[in-house]
Every structure is written in structure tokens, then in C-alpha cells.
Amino acid sequence: MTQFPRVRDVLNKLKTLGQLDHDVVLLVRDRAIMNVLGVPGAREIHGDAIRLIRKREFETDEATIPFYKVTVIWWKGERLWERPQAFKLTKWETVP
Secondary structure (H helix, E strand, O other): OOOOOOHHHHHHHHHHOOOOOOOEEEEEEEEEEEOOOOOEEEEEEEHHHEEEEOOOEEEEOOOEEEHHHEEEEEEOOEEEEEOOHHHOOOOOOOOO
16 A cells, blocks of 8 residues: 555546546656756646556557656646655755
């Protein structure tokens, strides 16, 4: 049993309730998008773009995205899930 709910669990719950729609927004780390400092950024994916939820990733029309890249899940502006701080650090960030 994990200490925190997993991304897959949250997405499956929303899908079961019929609420995996445009109101759900996932913030996903994306190396292809660079911010002004040249550090990889993030992009938003809406719930209605998710076509298939697998064991370790989910599929959209554009790509297959592993769950470890998801940092936050919002539903109607409310934060449902956020990656624990210990797992947010990247090689470009430093510990405060």
C-alpha cells in the first residue's frame, strides 16, 4: 500500500464517476517546452484528451505520457492531487 494516492488511481476514479472531462487539468513536465531560462517546462492536458489509462501511462491523441511526469491534477480549479515535494526536484533545481 502506498502512502499517497497514485495518479492512475485518481484518473480511474474520475473516469468511473464520469468526471474525466474538460474540467480536469493535468500539469505534465515536458522537456520540449523550454521556459525563458532554458529549463524544461510543463504543459497542461485536459481530461477529455485522455483516451486510455494504462498501468504506467496514459494516452492522448498526441502522445503516450508516463504517470511520473504528472505533477498536479486539478478539477474545476481545485487541486485534487499533487506530487509530494521530495519527488518534484529535477537536476536543475536545488534543495532550499
